[in-house]
Amino acid sequence: xxxxxxxxxxxxxxxxxxxxxxxxxxxxxxxxxxxxxxxxxxxxxxxxxxxxxxxxxxxxxxxxxxxxxxxxxxxxxxxxxxxxxxxxxxxxxxxxxxxxxxxxxxxxxxxxxxxxxxxxxxxxxxxxxxxxxxxxxxxxxxxxxxxxxxxxxxxxxxxxxxxxxxxxxxxxxxxxxxxxxxxxxxxxxxxxxxxxxxxxxxxxxxxxxxxxxxxxxxxxxxxxxxxxxxxxxxxxxxxxxxxxxxxxxxxx
Amino acid sequence: xxxxxxxxxxxxxxxxxxxxxxxxxxxxxxxxxxxxxxxxxxxxxxxxxxxxxxxxxxxxxxxxxxxxxxxxxxxxxxxxxxxxxxxxxxxxxxxxxxxxxxxxxxxxxxxxxxxxxxxxxxxxxxxxxxxxxxxxxxxxxxxxxxxxxxxxxxxxxxxxxxxxxxxxxxxxxxxxxxxxxxxxxxxxxxxxxxxxxxxxxxxxxxxxxxxxxxxxxxxxxxxxxxxxxxxxxxxxxxxxxxxxxxxxxxxx
DNA sequence: GAGTGGTCTAGACCACCCA
DNA sequence: GGGTGGTCTAGACCACTCG
Numbered sequence: 001x002x003x004x005x006x007x008x009x010x011x012x013x014x015x016x017x018x019x020x021x022x023x024x025x026x027x028x029x030x031x032x033x034x035x036x037x038x039x040x041x042x043x044x045x046x047x048x049x050x051x052x053x054x055x056x057x058x059x060x061x062x063x064x065x066x067x068x069x070x071x072x073x074x075x076x077x078x079x080x081x082x083x084x085x086x087x088x089x090x091x092x093x094x095x096x097x098x099x100x101x102x103x104x105x106x107x108x109x110x111x112x113x114x115x116x117x118x119x120x121x122x123x124x125x126x127x128x129x130x131x132x133x134x135x136x137x138x139x140x141x142x143x144x145x146x147x148x149x150x151x152x153x154x155x156x157x158x159x160x161x162x163x164x165x166x167x168x169x170x171x172x173x174x175x176x177x178x179x180x181x182x183x184x185x186x187x188x189x190x191x192x193x194x195x196x197x198x199x200x201x202x203x204x205x206x207x208x209x210x211x212x213x214x215x216x217x218x219x220x221x222x223x224x225x226x227x228x229x230x231x232x233x234x235x236x237x238x239x240x241x242x243x244x245x246x247x248x249x250x251x252x
Numbered sequence: 253x254x255x256x257x258x259x260x261x262x263x264x265x266x267x268x269x270x271x272x273x274x275x276x277x278x279x280x281x282x283x284x285x286x287x288x289x290x291x292x293x294x295x296x297x298x299x300x301x302x303x304x305x306x307x308x309x310x311x312x313x314x315x316x317x318x319x320x321x322x323x324x325x326x327x328x329x330x331x332x333x334x335x336x337x338x339x340x341x342x343x344x345x346x347x348x349x350x351x352x353x354x355x356x357x358x359x360x361x362x363x364x365x366x367x368x369x370x371x372x373x374x375x376x377x378x379x380x381x382x383x384x385x386x387x388x389x390x391x392x393x394x395x396x397x398x399x400x401x402x403x404x405x406x407x408x409x410x411x412x413x414x415x416x417x418x419x420x421x422x423x424x425x426x427x428x429x430x431x432x433x434x435x436x437x438x439x440x441x442x443x444x445x446x447x448x449x450x451x452x453x454x455x456x457x458x459x460x461x462x463x464x465x466x467x468x469x470x471x472x473x474x475x476x477x478x479x480x481x482x483x484x485x486x487x488x489x490x491x492x493x494x495x496x497x498x499x500x501x502x503x504x
Numbered sequence: 505g506a507g508t509g510g511t512c513t514a515g516a517c518c519a520c521c522c523a
Numbered sequence: 524g525g526g527t528g529g530t531c532t533a534g535a536c537c538a539c540t541c542g
Contacts, residue, residue, distance in 0.1 A: 011453075012453075012510080012511060012512090013511075013512075014511080014512090015453055015454065018454075037526075037527060037528080038527080038528065039527095047512080047513085048512060048513045048514065048515090049513090049514085049515095050511095050512070050513075050514090051511080051512060051513080053528090053529090054511085054512090056528095058440055058454055061438065061440055061456065062438075062439060062440055063437075063438075067527095067528065067529095068520090068521085068527085068528075069519065069520050069521075069527065069528045069529060070519075070520035070521035070522075070526080070527050070528070071520085071521060071522085071526095071527065071528080072526090072527060072528075073527090073528080079437060081435065085337075085487060179488075180488065181486065181487065181488015182486070182487040182488055183333065183484050183485060183486045183487065183488075184436055184458070184484070184485045184487070185315075185331060185458075185480075185483070185484040185485065186313065186314075186315075186438065186456060186458065186480040186481070187314060188310055188313055188314055200529080201263075201264075201267055202267065202270075202310055204313065204438060204456070206436070206437075206438065211488070228437075228438040229438070231437070232435050232436070232437040233435060233436045233437065234433065234434070234435045235337060235433065235434040235435065235436070235487065264529080264530060264531090265530075265531075266530075266531090289507075289508060289509080290508080290509065291508095299531080299532090300531060300532045300533065300534090301532090301533085301534095302530095302531070302532075302533090303530080303531060303532080305509090305510090306530085306531090308509095319508095319509065319510095320508085320509075320539090320540085321508065321509045321510060321538065321539050321540075322507080322508050322509070322538075322539035322540035322541075323507095323508065323509080323539085323540060323541085324507090324508060324509075325508090325509080452510080
């Protein structure tokens with residue numbers, strides 16, 4: 001990647017720059033390698049730093065780069081496939097679950113969550129916090145909302161922290177799971193999630209909302225927040241495919 | 253939303269600004285309403301236009317706003333739920349399929365697609381283009397790659413355009429579908445996809461990759477690109493839930 | 505042609521990490 | 524303390540839409 005002047009083209013500079021950098025990443029850099037700093041790079045391509053940053057942002061969004069304040073910009077490894085939907089439904093916390101319980105509090109959920117749980121607005125529910133690791137890195141955090149109605153024997157629980165979280169999950173297993181549905185959308189990390197995921201606030205995340213049905217109503221509602229830069233959510237049985245982001249551009 | 257001076261806080265201005273604007277959207281604006289232009293808004297809050305834009309970008313990413321060059325910034329409707337995974341597997345193009353065939357060409361797919369299809373690099377396959385509407389708006393475009401091996405009777409096809417696309421889909425139905433798997437990840441729209449989706453290049457999209465298995469191998473591979481700002485991908489049977497993005501902030 | 509959002513510049517300072 | 528990325532400014536010009 002020499003001192004490349006960008007030839008003038010009608011497309012935005014940052015877009016062209018992104019393409020050039022992307023090709024350089026494929027051909028001249030390997031995973032983990034540190035790129036020159038932003039001021040140098042901008043000078044090399046003859047653009048303002050803000051313009052260069054626009055290109056880097058895109059590449060980070062696509063999971064090609066990783067930037068850390070005070071450290072530098074490195075070439076990111078390919079996205080990890082994290083299994084989200086197993087073919088057969090199962091309660092959170094069962095057997096081969098990839099989540100680790102962190103703690104559990106009682107608090108009033110936001111209105112939309114309360115609506116899905118069919119609880120009154122402002123009525124507190126059990127909120128189990130869990131986190132999920134993959135490849136030695138935390139890739140997701142989750143809030144699992146469980147209304148009292150689903151775990152009636154748990155009103156006078158005295159455990160705390162992770163133990164309490166496990167108690168709630170254990171209690172859930174006693175119900176027969178009748179079904180679940182799931183939605184995925186793009187969001188931006190709130191301050192607390194960002195901290196958990198080792199990202200800055202506002203970082204792009206994939207929000208997976210899962211409803212668990214038992215006894216004819218919603219027995220639990222999970223809101224899971226995945227790092228969008230490093231994760232590919234898989235829904236089948238083979239989390240080992242890699243299709244998107246390919247060195248070659250698509251033909252025709 | 254008056255001439256609000258932001259009180260000095262340790263958090264970034266654009267972040268605080270986003271929060272303030274978000275609350276204003278909930279309380280003082282209705283869907284479709286036009287916001288003041290960026291220069292006015294920036295002046296009102298006493299920040300540079302670039303800073304204001306950073307806040308607007310976030311809100312657009314979260315599906316709260318819609319910005320169009322030459323027109324203005326409007327309050328976006330809630331995201332539409334688009335069903336992606338039906339419980340029972342089925343071939344693309346069958347019965348209640350939400351996709352409309354556009355055309356079909358033969359071209360060599362990118363290397364990773366070729367690998368999944370188990371075709372030689374550079375070997376052309378059928379590429380069916382389809383698009384998907386929801387609420388009168390195009391929400392996704394798809395490239396469905398079908399290798400010759402899956403549709404052997406189609407080598408000397410003479411139809412063109414949508415008719416040809418339908419012919420390929422029809423031929424696929426004759427195989428017995430043995431399974432499929434799916435992955436979702438964040439991407440940015442390439443120039444052609446962006447045009448289809450009425451967005452600018454680089455706009456955030458959700459890329460859904462689906463592999464269809466038949467006769468012991470991958471018979472087709474779909475790469476679908478959904479607008480991330482307007483879509484919530486649903487995987488259960490009830491695409492009518494709305495949980496995320498809620499006026500109220502989450503309690504504790 | 506007037507008004508909008510999109511791109512770009514050249515600077516400044518801040519928050520963070522590490523030797 | 525020196526180097527990194529993150530935030531912010533005050534301007535300029537461009538591309539697009541619409542009356």
